[in-house]
Amino acid sequence: MxxxxxxxxxxxxxxxxxxxxxxxxxxxxxxxxxxxxxxxxxxxxxxxxxxxxxxxxxxxxxxxxxxxxxxxxxxxxxxxxxxxxxxxxxxxxxxxxxxxxxxxxxxxxxxxxxxxxxxxxxxxxxxxxxxxxxxxxxxxxxxxxxxxxxxxxxxxxxxxxxxxxxxxxxxxxxxxxxxxxxxxxxxxxxxxxxxxxxxxxxxxxxxGQAGRSKPQVRNELQDWLDLAPQLISENDLLELTYQRSLVDLAALRFRPLTSGAARAQADDQYRLPAAGLPWFMTIFGRDSILTSLQALPFAPQLANATLRLLAATQAVALDNFRDAEPGKILHEFRYGLTAASGEQPHTPYYGTADATTLFVVLLDEYARWTGDTALVQNLEHQTRAALAWIDEYGDVLGNGYIGYQRRNERTGLENQCWKDSPDAISYRDGRIPDVPRSTCELQGYAYDAKLRGARLARTVWDDPAYADRLERSADELKRRFNRDFWVADGSYFAIALAADGSQVDALSSNIGHLLWSGIVDADKADAVAGHLMGPRLFSGWGIRTLAEHEARYNPIGYHTGTVWPFDNSFIAWGLRRYGYRQEAARVGAGILDAANFFRGRLPEAFAGYDRQLTGYPVEYPTACSPQAWSTGAPLLLLRVMLGLQPQDGDLAVDPELPSEFGRLELRNLPGSWGRKDLTFEVG
Missing domain, CATH: 2.70.98.40 (Glycoside hydrolase, family 65, N-terminal domain)
Incomplete structure (x- = not known):
């Protein structure tokens, strides 16, 4: 643009x-x-x-x-x-x-x-x-x-x-x-x-109501901002980016028409974010979930809306045209002529291998942050169905790993992970593996979902036997994963396993999501963090989707070398989870520095050129803006750098902030503890 x-x-x-x-x-x-x-x-x-x-x-x-x-x-x-x-x-x-x-x-x-x-x-x-x-x-x-x-x-x-x-x-x-x-x-x-x-x-x-007047929309925006915590910082650019994120999330919210049940729940209180302007102004399961996770400490109502809507549209039967399977969470819902005519399967379309596990992750994180166990009770059936999908349908090869292969060979998506362009998943030498394939982050999400499902089963649903089964399954998945995906001669995890079980051995940003999920063995974490912060992946602004010197590396390739702010926000969360505080803060500082060049509004992606080469982040030419999970990235990065974590009904705070942030106040932070005011002194 x-x-x-x-x-x-x-x-x-x-x-x-x-x-x-x-x-x-x-x-x-x-x-x-x-x-x-x-x-x-x-x-x-x-x-x-x-x-x-x-x-x-x-x-x-x-x-x-x-x-x-x-x-x-x-x-x-x-x-x-x-x-x-x-x-x-x-x-x-x-x-x-x-x-x-x-x-x-x-x-x-x-x-x-x-x-x-x-x-x-x-x-x-x-x-x-x-x-x-x-x-x-x-x-x-x-x-x-x-x-x-x-x-x-x-x-x-x-x-x-x-x-x-x-x-x-x-x-x-x-x-x-x-x-x-x-x-x-x-x-x-x-x-x-x-x-x-x-x-x-x-x-x-x-x-289901008349259009809103301009004063009504203004009041809605003000109400939204009033509910969010107030950030006061000596760093004006940080304040600008934070405020821009909140306003853009407000702009992207909408009430989707999906079914009678969903519509009943999608009232004024329950609006969820469209994925991004211009191509994705509709509900996307993965995007809405990850955006809700990013914004959870600041706007928990987004997670509530997203969970209710996705639960109401969960697949209950096999449908090859829509790539639907029982328990699966939708990928995309469209309202246009190509969907109505049956040319496209998006009414809705379920061709994603990650939204179902991420649904469980969001529900647990929402409950831990807000204390809203009533929603966990209400969505027990849908959550169990999502967890059952992992092993019954997600394991397409029968090898114990989530993989994907489209049922709809004509118009279904071939790549059903977040890096869904045709050349996104490759070997070091540039070859593209056959499908079905199992990308590494899908296994991390499955591991995390099973552990979180176990926590919900034990603490809310009063089903310790089910919790035990989920935990045993998660432990076994972690053991096998660290054996099968580890590229020994490079000391990193393969981006995927091919249909024949061989390692698709390109070095990619996907390994950062493994830290976020917790599936990485402790003795491998140093090597993973070292790769993420090394010169092949870290550009100075952020972590590239694909490492330099890989055959398909391209600094302006959509998923083959660009820097995605959303990707980096979850990688930073993963680094922090494994104790790499300074590394997480460095990633956060780089992405927030980049935001200053876009007047506080991070685009979908920007080029992977080295920071020393260009001096400024080069926007990807067709990037969506505003885009929901890029808008949410500064919020999650702020949470990571402030060290905000729900803990036994209270809030744990453990900051690691860049010196340029100066004094920082976060007022009226919501959670199960009510509202809290926090003050941080840096330097």
Whole structure:
């Protein structure tokens, strides 16, 4: 994305435009107004007397609104226009745009103000893959409104645009003939409604209530911020990053429509984060779980919402098209035309090998932090089903390890771990292993899930026999894992085992997740930490996804050498778990330093170039931003560096902070202990 791209969002409705507020279809990026995976506006271009407008300034007071100050014509060295235009946009009730034309001259002016409109109703997958667009489209003018419509079988969407002042309306837009006196102004409001099959706004259908007004959305944001702990630091950039993380998490929250049970639970109190703008503005099991883990000390309500929703949509039967198996937690849920037509399996799709174990991890961590054992009781059946899935279906090769092989050979995902690009899992020499394959971090998650499930069984469900079985199974998994995945000639763990049991021996960041899960034997931890902090993996900003000198290493490869902030946050947590306090703080400091170059908003990924080479983190060219688990990364890193850990109903604190943090206060930290204020002195 270019730096002049403007993004506003509210849950899974978003607008991506140029710096002057215009947008037209782009061959490489999803510009336009999207909601529930459909582009309801593909063209929205403002002209005055046939001239495009140039931006003098752009401001985004909040994530759901933007203001543009514009002048007609191309930008020049000197701006001396008699006319300027103020363009205000928000997406609190669908999309609203307010236009104000100002006459700064000494004479009256007569102007032709034109808004060019186009609606292609492209599915997000059609945009991403440059595919032909499905459905029958029609346009009509009715009761002073411009109405666009698409229909494919039972799938229907409409875009209805109206203006608050008289206009000449044609199939391609609105024309206003305007007279403005000297020092005068003219204005109009344009309203864009995104309509579903029953004639109501699609987000009203989703939420079961009318759209929210701008004051309501402002109040929601303020309520969200008021609930979160307050961070006060001598380091202004740390404060900025913390605040930006909280605001971006608020922006990404939405109420997904998945089933009657889930909808009943997904009320105002239970909204979970969409994965990331622009491609992933929907529920992703893995992303929502990991983001909720990152944010748990600061916004535990996200974990509550995520657990309830994922439990309500847990698979109960085999479904090859959706890669569903009993007990499995969903990967992705989509609402667009490709999902409705059956071209894509995302209604929902279960093709992930890690969300099911991570669901158990989140439930236990949530209970330990909040003391909410009622939720653990309510989700006992779903949690047992998730734990049963590990051995009954997750072990695809029958070798005692979680692996993956898609059931849906046509449109299912081949790589079903978090590094899901085709070249992400490789041998040292660059060869790609056949599937099924078992990546190392999946085994760590399974080990952790079994131990945490055992704790819940013993302390909440009163089933010590079940707890004993889970613990024995976890111990055996750890023993075999440290034997089978250990690359003896490199002193690190293989990224995966291939279908034939051979080690896929590339050195990768995955080994850091093993520390987080606790599956690494103590006598191997020093070597793992040494690799993570060594020059092949650690760039100075963070830990690369793949080590330098591996055959497929590429500093701008999506999963083959870039630095992912979320990845680093869990690696830091793992380093801290094994006692590598300074190393964890070094990772945290590097990622937070990088955040300063992105105005506090960490992107999905940035390049793996050495810090000494570039002097600044180079953003990955198509990175999502904001992205949920990158937004959550500073929160988890802060927890790690402060040494915050729930312990027997109280909070243990053991800080290891960089000297540049200075004095730091964290006020109103929630947990089973109520609320606590913490103060830290560094240096």
């Amino acid at each position: 270019n730096s002049d791209v403007v993004r506003i969002l509210d849950g899974n409705m978003f607008v991506v435009s140029a710096g002057n507020g215009d947008f037209e279809p782009s061959p490489s990026f999803p510009t336009g107004l999207f909601t529930l995976d459909i582009r309801h506006l593909s063209t929205w271009v403002l002209t005055v007397d046939g001239k495009r407008l140039s931006a003098l300034s752009m401001d985004q007071p909040r994530y759901f609104e933007a203001k543009f100050v514009l002048v007609p014509g191309e930008p020049t060295l000197y701006v001396d226009s008699d006319v300027s235009i103020i363009r205000r946009r928000d997406i609190t009730r669908s999309m609203c745009e307010s236009l104000t034309v100002l006459n700064h001259g000494i004479d009256p002016v007569d102007l032709v103000v034109r808004v060019e409109v186009g609606c292609d109703f492209a599915d997000l997958f059609e945009v991403k893959n440059a595919e032909p667009k499905k459905g029958e489209r029609s346009t009509r003018i009715e009761d002073g409104r411009l109405c666009h419509h698409v229909r494919w079988d039972t799938f229907q969407r409409s875009t209805v645009i109206s203006a608050s002042t008289p206009a000449e309306i044609d199939e391609h837009g609105f024309t206003f003939r305007v007279h403005v006196e000297p020092d005068g102004s003219w204005g109009t409001d344009l309203h864009v409604e995104t309509i579903g099959p029953n004639g109501r706004d699609v987000r009203t259908n989703l939420q």
